[in-house]
Amino acid sequence: MTPDTATAAPAAGSAAAKSSYKGSRPTWCPGCGDYGVLACLDKALQAYGRPEWEVVVVSGIGCSSRFPFFMNTYGFHSAHGRALTVATGLKLARPDLTVVCTGGDGDALAIGGNHFFHTMRRNVDLTYILMDNQIYGMTKGQTAPTSAVGMETKSSPYGNVEPPVDPCWAALTMGATFVAQTASHDPAQMTALILEALRHPGMAFVNCLSPCVTFNEVMDKEYFKAHGDPLPPDWDPSDFEAAIRLLRNAGDRFPLGLIHRRIEPTLGQRVENITNRIRAQAGEADVLSIARQFL
Ligand SMILES: Cc1ncc(C[n+]2csc(CCOP(=O)(O)OP(=O)(O)O)c2C)c(N)n1
Ligand code: SF4
Ligand SMILES: [Mg+2]
Numbered sequence: 001m002t003p004d005t006a007t008a009a010p011a012a013g014s015a016a017a018k019s020s021y022k023g024s025r026p027t028w029c030p031g032c033g034d035y036g037v038l039a040c041l042d043k044a045l046q047a048y049g050r051p052e053w054e055v056v057v058v059s060g061i062g063c064s065s066r067f068p069f070f071m072n073t074y075g076f077h078s079a080h081g082r083a084l085t086v087a088t089g090l091k092l093a094r095p096d097l098t099v100v101c102t103g104g105d106g107d108a109l110a111i112g113g114n115h116f117f118h119t120m121r122r123n124v125d126l127t128y129i130l131m132d133n134q135i136y137g138m139t140k141g142q143t144a145p146t147s148a149v150g151m152e153t154k155s156s157p158y159g160n161v162e163p164p165v166d167p168c169w170a171a172l173t174m175g176a177t178f179v180a181q182t183a184s185h186d187p188a189q190m191t192a193l194i195l196e197a198l199r200h201p202g203m204a205f206v207n208c209l210s211p212c213v214t215f216n217e218v219m220d221k222e223y224f225k226a227h228g229d230p231l232p233p234d235w236d237p238s239d240f241e242a243a244i245r246l247l248r249n250a251g252d253r254f255p256l257g258l259i260h261r262r263i264e265p266t267l268g269q270r271v272e273n274i275t276n277r278i279r280a281q282a283g284e285a286d287v288l289s290i291a292r293q294f295l
Helices: 034-048 064-070 083-093 105-109 113-122 167-174 187-199 221-227 240-248 267-282 287-292
Strands: 055-059 074-077 098-104 127-132 178-183 204-209 228-230 254-261
Touching: 034 064, 034 098, 034 127, 034 187, 055 064, 055 083, 064 074, 064 098, 074 083, 083 098, 083 113, 083 267, 098 105, 105 113, 105 127, 105 167, 113 167, 127 167, 127 187, 167 178, 167 204, 167 240, 167 254, 178 187, 187 204, 187 254, 221 228, 240 254
Parallel strands: 055 074, 055 098, 098 127, 127 204, 178 204, 228 254
Antiparallel strands: 178 254
């Protein structure tokens, strides 16, 4: 479905959009799908309209996790699988900032799987852009959690025996309130979906099919084109049960578009509510006297 672009505007008080949010020249292999994702995030941020000092791009480790270097925003290149923990802390401490996480399928769903689960269920107000190339690109071609059964890689030379995880299914069933899937061969759709994700007040997950042209010769642009299914024009993203059915029956197909969206209180709102309630009952805490009890 075509994403609805008429939702909330950026926070009040923001300055005009920059003409480009791109930073230093990317070091990815020529033809890597991540170039397309970078161009789409840049365009989406231009349409979103916040200045670069109000945007932070947080990543883990991997080719796709090099993103903060290639953006002219604030950035945090953290540890493998830990982007969402850093981003959650940042968003709670500075709710006024727009926080975008970027990373790969290994970073998000293997070493980072635990954090992925808890960040989705907490409905943290973040945008998470996952570059799904179905391989570990940076470490030269090992099996990833999204690699298909039978796929031959350096770490599974006779074929992968593990059933893959569908990142959209994982995000949806773990509690994300915005779940979309797109591909780097369709920049118009990807830009529109990332813009919607930036505007979504809650955990917005965008799975971007982004070919690794160097270490995954099977899942290239043509493969993703041939296996992608745009959602029907009358798709209702508020229908959670329909989204579950869609992903459960997807098999080796990739539904493309805004799969699900709903509005629920975010982690930040819930923390603020409980803090206000306790302050009203008990007044301001004397932090020093509490600390002295343990000295
Ligand atoms: C704690 C830790 N374990 C393992 C590694 C090695 N490592 C670096 S990147 C990576 C996987 C990258 O794959 P993915 O997240 O899919 O990103 P891609 O390179 O494909 O974009 C691994 C295993 C590391 N840097 N740190
Ligand atoms: S190894 Fe693969 S994922 Fe990494 S930059 Fe090259 S093409 Fe992209
Ligand atoms: Mg990968």
